[in-house]
Amino acid sequence: GENVEQHPSTLSVQEGDSAVIKCTYSDSASNYFPWYKQELGKGPQLIIDIRSNVGEKKDQRIAVTLNKTAKHFSLHITETQPEDSAVYFCAASNVNDMRFGAGTRLTVKP
């Protein structure tokens, strides 16, 4: 089955700096890679996703890159703001199975 590793587990940045979270996966059949943001007291919310036929996708200050050969994908947040503070989860999915990483707690210091 799929195994998703996520790093780092915690990340602290200064407001305005960039943050990068990395994930690796094991199943070469995985073709869908979503990222979820979970704020305190709430459930995870999808913030961006990418499918395997695309190498990069951007939405305002967030972007995701995918390297299928190396089986890793990354979330990039630029110009971080205090409201970006949350736990971020990556996931890798094929048609039958979606597996999540263990999460990264991002803290943006004002």
Next chain:
Amino acid sequence: ETGVTQTPRHLVMGMTNKKSLKCEQHLGHNAMYWYKQSAKKPLELMFVYSLEERVENNSVPSRFSPECPNSSHLFLHLHTLQPEDSALYLCASSQVPGSSNEKLFFGSGTQLSVL
């Protein structure tokens, strides 16, 4: 709001109690899920319902019993739980049944404590 509502938000129960978690989705989706979230661990899929039929049960102990009476409602019935079952239980829905390759919409969860 995500369109997925879970009640109660918090639940404390003894090991001999019976309780139920409720989930309702207002998105017109055809698949619903129960996930378990424990600290510093990946989300664990427990049950999947697609078009009101259970399609996946990831070896969950029988003390957890799901029920999906229609495509908008999902329940998780709990009985004789153990302290290690304490966790955040998340309900989710997605539009397309029979596929994991879809966006999930999560509720805010029920924080369960088993004493």
